[in-house]
Amino acid sequence: MQYLLLIYVSESDESKMDKSTLEAVHAEYGTFTQGIIQGGQFKGGERLRPVATASTVRIRNGKTVITDGPFAETREQLGGFYMIEAKNLDEATAIAARIPGARHGSIEVRPIWPMS
Numbered sequence: 571m572q573y574l575l576l577i578y579v580s581e582s583d584e585s586k587m588d589k590s591t592l593e594a595v596h597a598e599y600g601t602f603t604q605g606i607i608q609g610g611q612f613k614g615g616e617r618l619r620p621v622a623t624a625s626t627v628r629i630r631n632g633k634t635v636i637t638d639g640p641f642a643e644t645r646e647q648l649g650g651f652y653m654i655e656a657k658n659l660d661e662a663t664a665i666a667a668r669i670p671g672a673r674h675g676s677i678e679v680r681p682i683w684p685m686s
Contacts, residue, residue: 572613572682573654573662578646579675581620598670606654611665615652646675653682 587595606612621639628635649671656662659679666677 571656571658571662572684573656573659574680574682575615575652575654575662575666575669576648576678576680577650577652577669577671577675578678579649579671580645581647581649583674584649595670602668602670603652605668606652606665611654611656613653613655615650617650618648621647649675 584592603612603615624639626637626639628637652669654662654665656665659681662679662681666672666679669677671677
């Protein structure tokens with residue numbers, strides 16, 4: 571079964587990290603990613619640009635409304651994701667717990683609902 575692991579982090583906290591700390595975190599992500607690639611669980615994943623670059627699209631009364639930024643004010647923002655293959659939710663949550671961002675943010679584990 572496929573799962574989407576949504577990584578939520580505080581962009582303001584991340585922006586306060588010094589260069590060496592950021593480099594260490596990025597190295598941890600590289601190690602994690604290589605581990606799930608080698609383990610056969612990796613299906614895809616990307617880091618997202620800051621929330622300030624986002625747009626939200628809604629249709630209201632037949633009109634398209636586009637606003638800057640995310641749909642809600644929150645302390646944590648969606649910073650990236652991994653799509654993985656796991657036997658079950660237990661395996662998916664165990665993989666999510668290894669994501670470096672879980673130590674200072676949160677990881678939402680969501681099963682994929684196949685379109686076919």
